[in-house]
Amino acid sequence: MAAISLKDVRYRWGRGRPLTLDIAALEIGSGERVFLHGASGSGKSTLLNLLAGVLLPESGVVQCLGRELTRLGKRERDRFRADHVGMIFQQFNLVPYLSVLENVLLPCHFSSRRVEQASADGSAAAQARQLLDSLGLAGELAARAVTELSVGQQQRAAVARALIGRPELIIADEPTSALDADRRDRFLDLLLGKCEAIGSTLLYVSHDLSLTKHFTRCISMSGLNHAPREEAA
Amino acid sequence: MPYLPVLALKSAWNRRHTLGLILVSVSLSALMLLGVDRVRTSARESFAQTISATDLIVGARTGQVQLLLYSVFRLGDATNNVSWKSYQAIASHPEVAWTIPIALGDSHRGFPLLGTTPAYFDHFRYGSRQPLDFAGGRRFEGLFEAVIGSQVAKKLGYGVGDRIVINHGAAGTSQFDHSDKPFTVVGILADTGTPVDRTVHVSLAAIEAIHLDWSGGAPMPGVSIPEQYVTRFDLTPKTITAAFVGLKSRAAAFRMQRTVNEFKGEPLLAALPGVALDQLWSVMSVAEQALLFTAAMVVAASLAGLVAVLLAGLGERRRELAILRSVGAGPWQILLLILGESLLVTLAACAAGLLALDLLTWIGGPWIQSRYGLTLSKSPVSANELMLLSAILAAAAIASTLPALKAYRQTLADGLTPRL
Numbered sequence: 001m002a003a004i005s006l007k008d009v010r011y012r013w014g015r016g017r018p019l020t021l022d023i024a025a026l027e028i029g030s031g032e033r034v035f036l037h038g039a040s041g042s043g044k045s046t047l048l049n050l051l052a053g054v055l056l057p058e059s060g061v062v063q064c065l066g067r068e069l070t071r072l073g074k075r076e077r078d079r080f081r082a083d084h085v086g087m088i089f090q091q092f093n094l095v096p097y098l099s100v101l102e103n104v105l106l107p108c109h110f111s112s113r114r115v116e117q118a119s120a121d122g123s124a125a126a127q128a129r130q131l132l133d134s135l136g137l138a139g140e141l142a143a144r145a146v147t148e149l150s151v152g153q154q155q156r157a158a159v160a161r162a163l164i165g166r167p168e169l170i171i172a173d174e175p176t177s178a179l180d181a182d183r184r185d186r187f188l189d190l191l192l193g194k195c196e197a198i199g200s201t202l203l204y205v206s207h208d209l210s211l212t213k214h215f216t217r218c219i220s221m222s223g224l225n226h227a228p229r230e231e232a233a
Numbered sequence: 234m235p236y237l238p239v240l241a242l243k244s245a246w247n248r249r250h251t252l253g254l255i256l257v258s259v260s261l262s263a264l265m266l267l268g269v270d271r272v273r274t275s276a277r278e279s280f281a282q283t284i285s286a287t288d289l290i291v292g293a294r295t296g297q298v299q300l301l302l303y304s305v306f307r308l309g310d311a312t313n314n315v316s317w318k319s320y321q322a323i324a325s326h327p328e329v330a331w332t333i334p335i336a337l338g339d340s341h342r343g344f345p346l347l348g349t350t351p352a353y354f355d356h357f358r359y360g361s362r363q364p365l366d367f368a369g370g371r372r373f374e375g376l377f378e379a380v381i382g383s384q385v386a387k388k389l390g391y392g393v394g395d396r397i398v399i400n401h402g403a404a405g406t407s408q409f410d411h412s413d414k415p416f417t418v419v420g421i422l423a424d425t426g427t428p429v430d431r432t433v434h435v436s437l438a439a440i441e442a443i444h445l446d447w448s449g450g451a452p453m454p455g456v457s458i459p460e461q462y463v464t465r466f467d468l469t470p471k472t473i474t475a476a477f478v479g480l481k482s483r484a485a486a487f488r489m490q491r492t493v494n495e496f497k498g499e500p501l502l503a504a505l506p507g508v509a510l511d512q513l514w515s516v517m518s519v520a521e522q523a524l525l526f527t528a529a530m531v532v533a534a535s536l537a538g539l540v541a542v543l544l545a546g547l548g549e550r551r552r553e554l555a556i557l558r559s560v561g562a563g564p565w566q567i568l569l570l571i572l573g574e575s576l577l578v579t580l581a582a583c584a585a586g587l588l589a590l591d592l593l594t595w596i597g598g599p600w601i602q603s604r605y606g607l608t609l610s611k612s613p614v615s616a617n618e619l620m621l622l623s624a625i626l627a628a629a630a631i632a633s634t635l636p637a638l639k640a641y642r643q644t645l646a647d648g649l650t651p652r653l
Contacts, residue, residue: 045648045649045650048649048650049648049649049650052559052648052649054558054648054649055648074563074564075563078561078562078563079561081559081560081561082560082561082562083561087559087560087649089555089556089559089649092552093556094556095553095556095557096247096553097243097244097246097247098243106556106557106560107560107561109236109560110236110560110561110562111561161560173649173650
């Protein structure tokens with residue numbers, strides 16, 4: 001089964017504006033680890049918002065994990081995202097007023113499915129600690145304020161949050177752009193290993209082509225998106 | 234799972250310095266609004282309690298409000314007096330059950346002196362028809378005996394047996410005093426919360442006696458009548474300031490009022506205390522409304538501050554809101570988060586304002602009572618105050634829809650990738 005399937009998807013930011021996204025077809029299989037490459041302004045962010053069910057295209061079909069997002073209501077799409085998608089951002093991934101552990105547990109408060117899967121063998125908090133442990137954030141680090149963490153530690157905590165409750169799809173939006181080369185490779189190894197371990201599909205977005213070797217497949221935004229590039233962006 | 238309130242609390246705590254300041258501002262405005270309301274309500278209550286059971290107040294022709302002011306509240310001076318003859322004519326009218334003549338004008342260390350007869354202790358009523366009680370001592374019987382109100386005793390530290398000297402004229406208006414004829418305090422009245430507490434009571438004859446050797450507001454030079462000889466003179470008063478009148482039947486009040494107003498001997502006025510009190514209150518209610526309006530404006534200003542703080546905070550919270558969206562929070566939940574935070578701050582501010590007011594009432598109440606004769610309500614919260622507090626909360630809720638809706642729209646436009 002395809003994890004992601006797009007057909008004739010077009011998107012523009014508001015009426016009368018030029019097309020931002022024009023994708024004839026995109027298929028990503030379940031369990032694939034895909035590197036999505038593209039410069040800024042190539043429509044990457046828009047694509048991610050469509051896949052996470054935050055935005056709807058003006059036409060076309062977006063299918064995610066067998067569900068047709070384009071047919072779901074707003075609430076159902078929010079629910080779908082909470083249940084099935086883990087997100088990792090470029091930077092500032094953590095809510096500043098929550099502890100590291102609370103940040104990791106955040107998806108569990110919005111999805112009963114994630115809680116269930118997180119507490120399959122014990123409690124959600126136990127799985128969160130276990131995840132943090134395996135990502136090198138052991139012991140008392142979990143109770144710390146997120147502002148006391150280094151950027152690398154913050155990104156690893158974000159991975160733990162994305163993975164808790166075993167969502168089927170992990171979307172990472174340039175999570176290594178703030179890391180140096182050495183830490184970047186270690187981060188990638190951890191992320192890829194974890195995704196493989198829980199069997200999640202990984203969509204990794206970046207403009208750094210040197211990372212392609214870690215992935216099973218590489219898709220270029222410029223080949224995928226037929227919308228004219230915006231010069232201003 | 235009710236996680237949103239927890240999130241709102243933690244988020245608010247994270248910005249406690251800014252929100253703390255705005256909380257102080259809102260709670261001060263709530264304190265002001267509640268304070269104005271409490272003073273207003275208490276004033277109205279104690280105001281209506283100053284005189285009761287009296288059917289008519291009779292004085293020289295003037296305005297009803299003015300007559301009420303000087304006869305009951307001891308504020309201002311009478312324009313004219315009532316002759317003793319006219320007073321007796323009214324007192325002996327068949328409809329009249331009792332009368333209390335009063336003579337005002339002199340004072341003792343700032344407290345007004347009131348000359349009257351024992352009828353005062355028999356018939357004067359305040360509150361809900363409560364008679365005057367003695368905290369100590371007895372009524373005046375001898376000539377140079379005085380009965381003082383509770384505040385006079387408390388303020389000046391007087392007890393039964395103390396000697397006091399009467400100053401001529403109202404407080405501070407004359408350099409002369411009646412030091413040649415001192416009075417002895419024989420009785421102290423219990424607290425009433427009315428102007429009675431600030432009054433020194435003596436007999437009408439005593440007022441005549443201390444003015445025997447006076448003429449035109451000053452002692453006659455070379456004439457001095459010693460205390461022991463005053464009884465040789467006729468001490469029947471020639472005039473009084475006003476009289477409180479009780480009728481045999483209340484139904485006769487309007488008829489009797491007309492009789493007095495059309496009195497042949499001299500121009501007189503009969504005021505119905507209830508009507509005059511209402512009139513006086515309507516004059517004061519302009520100030521009361523203005524104060525209430527000002528307080529409401531202060532509340533509005535502080536709520537505008539709250540909205541401004543929330544709006545300014547949205548910019549720096551874009552990341553936070555995008556993260557919440559990414560883990561599954563809907564735009565409605567974001568809206569509720571902002572709204573909840575605002576209500577949380579307002580609720581805390583209202584509670585703080587009320588608590589501060591209760592504390593102030595508790596600490597400052599006795600002082601206000603002794604300084605202004607105003608008894609503040611001791612109940613921690615009244616129905617009216619609860620209504621005002623809910624009004625503040627409602628106003629905050631309405632005002633906060635602005636930042637909440639902005640957050641809603643912002644979060645829809647930003648999606649998972651906020652533009653910074």
